[in-house]
């Protein structure tokens with residue numbers, strides 16, 4: 285799909301990668317970019333239309349889908365993480381439930397509300413921001429990957445369900461990206477991408493009609509590691 289002339293909607297577009305998506309869409313010629321955020325007054329980018337949307341709030345979602353009836357490109361970007369909690373910690377189950385609400389049920393609810401909008405506007409494109417952690421779990425980061433793995437499978441299910449209305453469903457995988465989400469992560473030697481580079485790779489993928497964007501080397505290496513012995517996802521901190 286050509287981004288030039290499209291009407292896009294981005295969740296969590298006030299900062300981080302969502303802001304980079306909004307800028308990249310404008311640069312690629314989108315005629316309108318709805319920049320949604322829990323607090324629309326935090327959207328300060330010129331040239332976008334701020335929209336109030338908490339992806340866990342059903343009323344917000346219904347209002348946004350009704351108001352933004354011209355959307356043909358949806359980017360489910362909003363996401364949250366939790367640091368330093370293990371699946372087996374006292375707060376493991378509660379933290380998982382909390383993250384699932386935004387990273388999985390939020391993505392599904394927004395997709396469900398906008399699917400008819402995309403259909404009415406010719407099919408369009410639905411992008412889900414996933415992670416390299418959709419495929420692997422790391423010591424100290426074992427809760428967030430459950431949600432990104434679930435979001436990956438949701439993405440694959442949406443691709444099947446939306447194929448008949450001609451919607452291209454794109455899953456995006458990336459390792460560390462320099463945003464607030466990873467602030468304070470100790471190991472500065474780990475490779476990090478700039479949000480603008482991830483956004484650029486996604487714009488390229490949309491234009492090419494790709495169903496998957498492997499946006500950095502970390503994701504490329506982990507995906508390639510699926511075919512090795514032992515497979516990348518079997519690694520433990522003891523190895």
Ligand SMILES: NC(=O)c1ccc[n+]([C@@H]2O[C@H](COP(=O)([O-])OP(=O)(O)OC[C@H]3O[C@@H](n4cnc5c(N)ncnc54)[C@H](OP(=O)(O)O)[C@@H]3O)[C@@H](O)[C@H]2O)c1
Nearest residue numbers: 296300301322338339361362363415459460461463464465
């Ligand atoms: N940074 C990384 O290393 C990395 C790597 C791979 C994938 N990702 C994914 O990339 C996406 C963007 O993350 P980021 O790095 O830009 O993180 P970030 O800097 O922490 O920004 C997160 C964004 O999501 C929004 N958000 C959180 N909960 C929301 C909700 N319930 N409803 C609506 N918006 C909500 C935040 O809004 P507020 O300002 O209101 O909090 C903010 O705009 C996420 O899906 C994340 O999982 C990040």
